Amino acid sequence: MIILAIDTSASPVSAAVLRDGCLVGEFFLNTKTTHSQTLMPMVESILSLSGIGLSDIDVFAVNAGPGSFTGVRIGVASIKGMTLAQEKPCAAVSTLAAMAYGLPYTNGIVCAVMDARCSQVYNALFRLKNGSAERLTEDRALSIEELSAELLSYAGEEIYLAGDGAELCFQNFAGKVPGIVMTPMNIRYQHAYGTARAAERLIEENRLCSSDELMPVYLRVPQAERERLARQQQTT
Amino acid sequence: MQKLLSTSEQQTEELAERLAQTLKGNEIIAMFGGMGVGKTAFTRGLARGLGITDGVASPTFALVHEYEGKYMLYHFDMYRINSYDDLYSTGFFDYQDNGVMVVEWSENIEPFLPKDRINVTIRRVSDNEREIMIEGAEIQ
Numbered sequence: 341m342i343i344l345a346i347d348t349s350a351s352p353v354s355a356a357v358l359r360d361g362c363l364v365g366e367f368f369l370n371t372k373t374t375h376s377q378t379l380m381p382m383v384e385s386i387l388s389l390s391g392i393g394l395s396d397i398d399v400f401a402v403n404a405g406p407g408s409f410t411g412v413r414i415g416v417a418s419i420k421g422m423t424l425a426q427e428k429p430c431a432a433v434s435t436l437a438a439m440a441y442g443l444p445y446t447n448g449i450v451c452a453v454m455d456a457r458c459s460q461v462y463n464a465l466f467r468l469k470n471g472s473a474e475r476l477t478e479d480r481a482l483s484i485e486e487l488s489a490e491l492l493s494y495a496g497e498e499i500y501l502a503g504d505g506a507e508l509c510f511q512n513f514a515g516k517v518p519g520i521v522m523t524p525m526n527i528r529y530q531h532a533y534g535t536a537r538a539a540e541r542l543i544e545e546n547r548l549c550s551s552d553e554l555m556p557v558y559l560r561v562p563q564a565e566r567e568r569l570a571r572q573q574q575t576t
Numbered sequence: 577m578q579k580l581l582s583t584s585e586q587q588t589e590e591l592a593e594r595l596a597q598t599l600k601g602n603e604i605i606a607m608f609g610g611m612g613v614g615k616t617a618f619t620r621g622l623a624r625g626l627g628i629t630d631g632v633a634s635p636t637f638a639l640v641h642e643y644e645g646k647y648m649l650y651h652f653d654m655y656r657i658n659s660y661d662d663l664y665s666t667g668f669f670d671y672q673d674n675g676v677m678v679v680e681w682s683e684n685i686e687p688f689l690p691k692d693r694i695n696v697t698i699r700r701v702s703d704n705e706r707e708i709m710i711e712g713a714e715i716q
Contacts, residue, residue, distance in 0.1 A: 372674055408670045457669045458660070458688050564660040568687040 341543075344397045344422075345536035346383065348375040348415035349407030349435040350454060350504050355382045356532035357390055357397075361540065365390045366533050375414045383418075394426060399548065401431035401539035403438050403530060405557030406454060406462040406479060412556045420551050429548035431539035432557070435530050439502040440466035440473040441541070442534025443527050448498035449476070451491065453505030456481055458564045461505045463487055468500075481561040484512045491517045502528055578710040581701070588614045588698075589621030591708060594715040595696075596625020601647040602673050603713075606682035606689055609698035614706055615680045618696065619651055622678060634680070639666050648675030654684045663688055 343358040353375045356366040367382045387394065402419040405412045423430050436452035443450065447469055454462040460483055465476040487509070491499060495518055501509055502523050513520050522528075542548060582588040595605075605622070607615045620632040626645035635641040635653040643649040650671045657663050663685050671677055672690070682689060694712040701707050 408667075409664055410667045410670045457672070457690070558664070561660050561664075564688060568660065571687050 341399070342392060342397050343399045343401055343431070343536045343539050344383070344387075345401035345431075345433075345532040345539060346379060346415055346418065347403045347435070347438065347530050347532045347535050348379055348411045348418075349403040349405065349530060350411055351408075352529050352531075353378050353382065354530075354532040355379070355386050356536050357386055357392060358533070358536040358540070359392075363533055363536075364392070366531065368531060370529070375411060379414065379418060394422065397426070397428060399429055399431055399539060399543060400426075401433055401532075401535050401542075402554070403435040403535050404432040404554065405435060406456075406481070406559045407435050409558070412558070416554060416556045420554050423551040423554070427551075430551060430554045431535075431542045431548055432554055433535045433538040433542065434464065434479050434557070436462065436464040436479050436503070437466070437473070437475070437538045438530045438532075438534040440464075440468070440475075440534070441537035442531045443500065443502065443523060444468045444471050444473045446498075446500075448500055448521075449491075449494050450500050450502060451487070451509070453487070453501065453503045453509050455505040455508055456559075456561055456564075458561070458567075459483055459485075460561050460564055461487060461509065462559055463505075465490075465494075479557075479559060481559045481563075483563050484509060486563075488513050488516050495519065502530075504529060578714055580708045580710070580715075582614070582706045582708055583704055585614060585617045588617045588706060588708065589624065591715065592618040592621030593625035595694075595710065595713060596622045598713050598715060599626070599647065599676055601676060604672070604677045604679065604690060604693040605696055606686070606693050607678060607680045607696050607698070608682055610700075613698040613700050615698060618698065618708075619678050619680070622676075623649055623651075626676070640668075640671070650675055650677045652677060652679045654679060654681040657681075657684055660688055 352370040354368040357364040439452040440450040450466040466473045628645035697709040699707045
């Protein structure tokens with residue numbers, strides 16, 4: 341079983357190949373360049389350097405959201421194109437799950453957070469146990485304050501912050517939420533390796549989709565809208 | 577806050593050109609002011625101040641125009657943008673921290689703009705005169 345996984349959902353971009361659970365290769369860049377310029381050369385190199393042909397790949401995995409509007413579209417469109425041509429199934433992975441699956445080396449809670457701007461974050465919580473990640477919440481958008489209040493119910497456990505919202509939350513949670521641990525830089529952001537690991541889970545659960553069915557996943561940010569309406573009412 | 581008076585379109589452009597000299601490359605400049613007050617003229621001056629020689633036109637239809645100069649300049653028009661979802665789907669948040677962003681019709685999306693920004697408010701005084709208020713930056 342060979343999985344090609346990619347991530348372009350936020351600022352970094354990565355590609356990885358997993359063969360029978362073994363990481364064959366991974367490519368990660370975190371620069372300001374556009375993913376549309378870096379992703380395909382990365383995929384091409386990783387395949388040619390590892391001696392794997394596009395037709396050898398059994399499952400194509402992508403972080404289908406949440407994330408940046410353009411980033412998610414680049415990733416989803418690329419995988420749609422490849423799987424349409426290869427007639428192979430897709431694994432639509434949650435970017436937040438990919439973060440959790442990228443780091444189940446310890447026990448504790450993973451708080452995967454992406455900065456959705458306007459003091460809002462995309463978040464999901466997972467429990468790491470015995471090398472696997474169990475989902476505790478759905479992917480959702482909420483305010484940093486709401487998240488900080490919710491995390492109090494995990495007092496006594498270590499809470500690992502991952503994602504591009506990690507630093508923002510770390511600063512906000514200081515002195516409020518106990519047990520917060522910042523993950524080290526090499527595993528802080530979503531990686532295609534985590535995407536591939538999460539895809540293995542989708543394969544086990546028979547939850548792959550076709551090229552046609554693969555869609556970007558955008559989360560609504562209800563509070564940002566509520567605040568706008570409240571301000572509008574104040575001024576009128 | 578700086579309050580300046582411009583007596584011509586050309587002078588509005590010159591003021592903007594001077595504002596461009598104070599930029600570090602990742603600012604958001606939120607523009608306020610109604611139709612025809614000179615927001616696009618102001619942006620044209622900013623672009624010239626950043627060494628951009630391409631003609632600057634209003635991005636009402638394209639939503640955003642990109643220009644390459646001393647820094648990247650992203651020129652947004654939020655005239656038809658009214659909600660967080662609309663704003664998100666313009667890719668607005670993806671541009672943040674990657675260049676200078678000039679945002680016309682900031683009135684429509686003000687709650688979604690970061691607090692750390694430059695506000696430029698242009699008010700019509702008479703046919704040729706404009707009061708230009710600048711907050712968050714000081715031009716020399």
